[in-house]
Amino acid sequence: MNFKTFNLHPHIAAGVQALGYITPTPVQLQSLPSSLQGRDIMARAQTGTGKTAGFVVPILQRLMQGPRERLRALIIAPTRELAEQIHEAIGGLGKQTGLRSVTIYGGVAINPQIQKLRRGTEIAIACPGRLLDHIRQGTINTSQVEVLVLDEADRMFDMGFLPDVRKILKHLPAQRQTLFFSATMPADIRRLAHDILRDPVTVQIDHTIPLTTVSHALYPVDQHLKTAMLTEILRHTDTESVLIFTRTKHRARQVARQLEKAGYRATSLQGNLSQNQRQAALDGFRDGSFKILVATDIAARGIDVSRISHVINYDMPDTAEAYTHRIGRTGRAAKTGDAYTLITREDASMVRTIENALGVKLDRRTLKDFNYTAPAQKTETERNQPQRRHKQITTRRPMARKSSSFGSTTRMASTTKTTKEGRPKATKPGHPHVSHTTDSPARRSQHSRGAR
DSSP states (O other): OOGGGGOOOHHHHHHHHHTTOOSOOHHHHHHHHHHTTTOOEEEEOOTTSSHHHHHHHHHHHHHTSSOSSSOOEEEEOSSHHHHHHHHHHHHHHTTTTOOOEEEEOSSSOSHHHHHHHHHOOSEEEEOHHHHHHHHHHTOOOOTTOOEEEEOSHHHHHHTTOHHHHHHHHTTSOSSOEEEEEESOOOHHHHHHHHHHOSSOEEEEOOTTSOOTTEEEEEEEOOGGGHHHHHHHHHHTSOOSOEEEEOSSHHHHHHHHHHHHHTTOOEEEEOTTSOHHHHHHHHHHHHTTSOSEEEEOHHHHTTOOOTTOOEEEESSOOSSHHHHHHHHTTSSOTTOOEEEEEEEOGGGHHHHHHHHHHHTSOOEEOOOTTOOTTOOOOOOHHHHHSOOOOOOOOOOOOOOOOOOTTTSOOOOOOOSSOBOTTSOBOOSSOOOOOOOOOOOOOOOOOOOOGGGO
């Protein structure tokens, strides 16, 4: 079966062809026949399965009939990056349709969004917080929405957006088509789906099966040697574009800087960046200005770059689902890719969980000539700290008993010299002990409305 089977509008079919889509992916094959008929969809599918085109195509097909310059389709996404990705997909697939879309999210000025809405648009891709702001200010009219898409609903739950989503739903027409996409189905997500879907068609793409186009490998290493191993892997690997995942924002920034110092064109994508900085990092990664992007899980949501050759987990993800999300960034569009994970002894339990979920034993690899016994280097802060003097504790020996030979008593001299104040005097300056610790797993990110 190919896309010609769906009898799409010629303008949409032209967009599909221009993007090189020929054979539908499993999620598209299972969802498109029903969604094109106006049915509600509940789809469980991971990143990289083609779900974006799976809901963009039926939206465009529906909107080719009916009025223009009014909001008829609303797509809710958890992050700005994902919203922009969907916006780009609409622009590509709907290039000849004349349909317009606008992105709505926080972290940028609201007035340009208001102006675009006033000029008239058929599709809005929005993050929950900023969308609520528009609703409260009366700058968006959602009363004529015909199609609602909730993309990556589980991620919206993780980010604490479900209450906002439920508030938004109260402002939408009850009679509408709803397309619901989520990689996992925790209890809260199942309840939400039950509340808003009408007789849905269920689509489930097994997220536990590793992508056949991706090879997996684990690299055991001590925490303090991770960056050295990372650079060694990069030095001996033929890469095109590399996406590196870290657990924390600080580490993403730190690793990117270290790779820059090593001569790599690298940048980071993390929550402390402004929207302009985030967009510049993404654009630079997409156009090849940066060959390496270091990101956290949340910041990386919505990254859709077909030519990512390698995904490297600098830090082990917290769940098997997060692992499949990460590796789904490579091996896309029928291309092959590699997924490498640096693991420490503390990661053994999660490795077993991932292997059980995937149903495969992941390959363990070592690097030839890599110094696995190298000690940890002092940080710049530690090097700049004044060395502490370790106080030597002097224990006085008890008074000697009278000697039968000499008929007198003597006190044994202390082996440690004392200062004028009577404090023990260290013979040598002490050296501070350097302890090596592993960062604890990041707490669930707290997102303010301004960052949505």
